[in-house]
Amino acid sequence: MSALDMNNLQNSFQQALNVSPGAVSTSPTQSFMNTIPKRLENFNSNQKALKPFSTGDIKILLLENVNQTAIDIFKNQGYQVDFYKSSLPEAELAEKIKDVHAIGIRSKTQLTEKILQQAKNLVVVGCFCIGTNQVDLAAAARLGIAVFNSPFSNSRSVAELVIAEIIILARQVGDRSIELHTGTWNKVSAKCWEVRGKTLGIIGYGHIGAQLSVLAESMGLHVIYYDIVTIMSLGTAKQVSTLDELLNNSDFVTLHVPETPETKNILSAPQFAAMKHGAYVINASRGTVVDIPALIQAMKVGKVAGAALDVYPQEPAKNGSGAFSNELNKWTSELVSLPNVLLTPHIGGSTEEAQSSIGIEVSTALSKYINEGNSTGSVNFPEVSLRALKLDQENTVRVLYIHKNVPGVLKTVNNILSDHNIEKQFSDSNGEIAYLMADISSVNQDDIKLIYDQLNETTEKIRIRLLY
Numbered sequence: 001m002s003a004l005d006m007n008n009l010q011n012s013f014q015q016a017l018n019v020s021p022g023a024v025s026t027s028p029t030q031s032f033m034n035t036i037p038k039r040l041e042n043f044n045s046n047q048k049a050l051k052p053f054s055t056g057d058i059k060i061l062l063l064e065n066v067n068q069t070a071i072d073i074f075k076n077q078g079y080q081v082d083f084y085k086s087s088l089p090e091a092e093l094a095e096k097i098k099d100v101h102a103i104g105i106r107s108k109t110q111l112t113e114k115i116l117q118q119a120k121n122l123v124v125v126g127c128f129c130i131g132t133n134q135v136d137l138a139a140a141a142r143l144g145i146a147v148f149n150s151p152f153s154n155s156r157s158v159a160e161l162v163i164a165e166i167i168i169l170a171r172q173v174g175d176r177s178i179e180l181h182t183g184t185w186n187k188v189s190a191k192c193w194e195v196r197g198k199t200l201g202i203i204g205y206g207h208i209g210a211q212l213s214v215l216a217e218s219m220g221l222h223v224i225y226y227d228i229v230t231i232m233s234l235g236t237a238k239q240v241s242t243l244d245e246l247l248n249n250s251d252f253v254t255l256h257v258p259e260t261p262e263t264k265n266i267l268s269a270p271q272f273a274a275m276k277h278g279a280y281v282i283n284a285s286r287g288t289v290v291d292i293p294a295l296i297q298a299m300k301v302g303k304v305a306g307a308a309l310d311v312y313p314q315e316p317a318k319n320g321s322g323a324f325s326n327e328l329n330k331w332t333s334e335l336v337s338l339p340n341v342l343l344t345p346h347i348g349g350s351t352e353e354a355q356s357s358i359g360i361e362v363s364t365a366l367s368k369y370i371n372e373g374n375s376t377g378s379v380n381f382p383e384v385s386l387r388a389l390k391l392d393q394e395n396t397v398r399v400l401y402i403h404k405n406v407p408g409v410l411k412t413v414n415n416i417l418s419d420h421n422i423e424k425q426f427s428d429s430n431g432e433i434a435y436l437m438a439d440i441s442s443v444n445q446d447d448i449k450l451i452y453d454q455l456n457e458t459t460e461k462i463r464i465r466l467l468y
């Protein structure tokens with residue numbers, strides 16, 4: 001189809017829907033109809049680049065200093081990118097999110113149901129990190145918003161940091177360094193240990209825990225781990241059947257679990273009591289998993305000989321002096337006054353390598369979802385994908401229909417689509433929601449409008465997008 005034909009198509013759709021050219025509409029289909037679809041550079045040059053809006057209409061809000069690789073990929077797609085180095089205060093976020101089709105965040109930005117309900121145009125969220133506890137995933141799914149993350153691009157960085165912390169804690173390097181920075185020479189060996197032959201207890205043997213296990217064994221540590229699922233051991237590591245067994249036997253205890261109701265305060269007073277005297281605690285998972293006042297007490301009586309914390313129940317919204325204070329977490333001054341405590345500002349995954357590959361991975365997943373409807377890898381959506389349309393598939397429309405997972409919907413939808421040639425179709429469900437992708441060929445402009453209107457009238461519909 002020529003650019004002129006597309007212009008005519010655009011104009012007649014605008015007339016039919018009575019929308020002004022360039023208007024950003026809350027209806028993805030209306031926005032789609034405002035466009036002159038362009039064949040942009042795509043992931044494969046033989047594929048047809050499907051655009052739901054004219055490319056300039058796609059607005060992406062990127063918060064928390066998401067890596068440049070992501071900005072480049074989004075800009076290369078022609079999207080408008082609004083970039084911020086920090087997270088936004090809730091009121092500002094609520095305002096900015098109203099207008100955007102995609103948002104990219106890291107671990108700080110809380111996307112609650114209340115915030116997501118403001119986001120009338122939002123089709124997709126990218127968590128440029130592993131954890132997704134900061135997003136109300138169920139609410140996002142109910143609203144038809146797909147969420148993607150990067151499941152392992154920063155795992156190695158976290159594991160390496162923990163390895164460093166094991167040695168630094170065992171040798172009290174943090175304290176010696178602080179002393180020397182202030183002119184004090186304190187050459188001691190009392191209660192400083194080699195790590196060789198000691199036992200590392202890993203709570204949560206997933207991507208990070210397992211990677212750490214391999215690195216720790218190569219330094220001569222024995223590894224035991226506790227996980228709620230049975231997981232194959234790497235090397236000579238051994239899974240133990242209870243948390244207490246791990247605590248009773250470990251010289252170092254490190255946490256690599258997600259934030260869930262079950263992991264809240266998974267280490268509290270009874271668990272510190274169950275540890276070996278003089279054990280060390282490392283937490284680079286989420287701030288809620290360790291009861292910090294209980295940790296402070298355990299350190300004061302010598303039960304715990306040192307701790308390395310990278311994450312906190314409350315974390316500052318942005319970098320800056322004075323940000324980490326009693327105002328944020330009421331125990332801060334007590335914690336910082338203890339010896340052999342390493343505190344880092346949630347930098348477990350903060351390496352050039354990790355951030356650059358997370359940037360590429362998540363922005364690519366988001367672009368594929370926006371441009372093609374492909375939800376493979378989404379953490380809250382049914383995973384559905386159809387192969388890309390070929391360049392010569394001119395009059396083909398891709399229907400993306402997100403709906404409530406109730407009986408009879410497919411019958412209704414197929415009744416609507418069956419007047420046309422359904423080239424391919426795939427649907428799947430996940431809990432309360434389901435997602436159908438279908439490519440319909442030999443459609444003209446009237447057909448497209450009719451399909452949209454009929455699907456829009458179905459009571460089970462959550463969100464519809466038609467890609468051309």
Ligand SMILES: NC(=O)C1=CN([C@@H]2O[C@H](COP(=O)(O)OP(=O)(O)OC[C@H]3O[C@@H](n4cnc5c(N)ncnc54)[C@H](O)[C@@H]3O)[C@@H](O)[C@H]2O)C=CC1
Binds near residue numbers: 258
């Ligand atoms: N400090 C940082 O910068 C970073 C922190 N993280 C945090 O680390 C967490 C773990 O990351 P991955 O290893 O990639 O996750 P993962 O999902 O690969 O592994 C988590 C493991 O924890 C286990 N688990 C869940 N609940 C448990 C419980 N109650 N008791 C024992 N085990 C339990 C799971 O079965 C799984 O094997 C993430 O959820 C994230 O919150 C991740 C990356 C960077």
Ligand SMILES: O=C(O)CCC(=O)C(=O)O
Binds near residue numbers: 108128129131154350
């Ligand atoms: O780098 C970040 O901002 C967050 C890292 C993290 O905690 C994660 O990947 O879950």
